Amino acid sequence: MMEFNEVVKNRRSIRKYDIDKKVTGEQVEELIRYAIYAPTWKNSQTARYYCALDGKGREAVANCLQGTNKDKTEGAALIVETFVKNRSGFDREGNPDNECGNGWGYYDLGIATQNLVLKAQEMGLGTLIMGIRDGEALRNVLSVPENEIIVSVIAVGYSAEQPIMPKRKNVDDITKWF
Numbered sequence: 001m002m003e004f005n006e007v008v009k010n011r012r013s014i015r016k017y018d019i020d021k022k023v024t025g026e027q028v029e030e031l032i033r034y035a036i037y038a039p040t041w042k043n044s045q046t047a048r049y050y051c052a053l054d055g056k057g058r059e060a061v062a063n064c065l066q067g068t069n070k071d072k073t074e075g076a077a078l079i080v081e082t083f084v085k086n087r088s089g090f091d092r093e094g095n096p097d098n099e100c101g102n103g104w105g106y107y108d109l110g111i112a113t114q115n116l117v118l119k120a121q122e123m124g125l126g127t128l129i130m131g132i133r134d135g136e137a138l139r140n141v142l143s144v145p146e147n148e149i150i151v152s153v154i155a156v157g158y159s160a161e162q163p164i165m166p167k168r169k170n171v172d173d174i175t176k177w178f
Contacts (some may be wrong), residue, residue, distance in 0.1 A: 012165065014126030017075035017157035025053060027123065028077060028156065034119035038112040041097075041104045046084040047112045050142045051136045053137065065139040069130045076128070079116075080138055081167045082148040083109045102149065108127060109151055126159035132150030 002010075021058040028051050035047065052058040054077070061078045068145050089097055089104025100107075117127045143148060 001067075002027050007118050009091070011054050011117060011121040012126070012163045014076075014155070014161060014163070015072040015125065015128060016159070016161040017073070017155070018160045019075035021075075022024070022146045023077040023125065023156050023158070023169040025051075025054060027078065027125065028053070029155065030078060030123065031116045031119050031125075034111040035116040038108070038115045040108040040111075041088040044088040044108070045111050046088045046105055048084065048148055049063075049083045050080040050082070050144065051077065051139075052080075060141045061138065061153065064134045064141060065130060068169075069128075069132055069153075072128060073130075073155040073157075075160070076126075076155035077104045077158060079154045080142060080144075080150065081109055081152045081154065082111065082144055082150050084145075084147055085149045091150075105149065106151065113154070114153070120156055124158070125156055128155040129153075130155065 032049050036045070038047075039045065049136075052061040058078055061080060062073055064148065065073065083105040085102050085105060086094055087105070088108050091097055091099055109165075113129060120127045130153045131151070133150075133153050138144065138150050138153070
């Protein structure tokens, strides 16, 4: 098993997948199982996942990707991430607990996504998190309810490339001490 530091340091956005090696439903379930461990606002657990491994379902989801994203996902399974709106960051009466409102739903989903992509790295899978997509087309293709906000599509597959790490800022560049 890979050390946590190595998982974090080696994870990259993969834009080319091995078309001869397919991700299984069991592997995707394992990724989601680890995403579920992420903390959420008041344990609201609002993340939802719509998964397309191959065939017509995968093609329908891929057709909702925009720009060059569709070309970057050939050979990968696709996971569409949503969250239930007006729950994370809201009180029981449906009022925002602070000025961020549904921003907390995005925040919680981001933590879960990090767990998912790091688990994928540990399992020897590559990922690409994509936000350039047609949300309404995804809603129609996947029958996503109106009470969920569609956020991203994650490609998951066996990497056919080894990208280098882009330059990262130093801690001193982004931190202020008081």
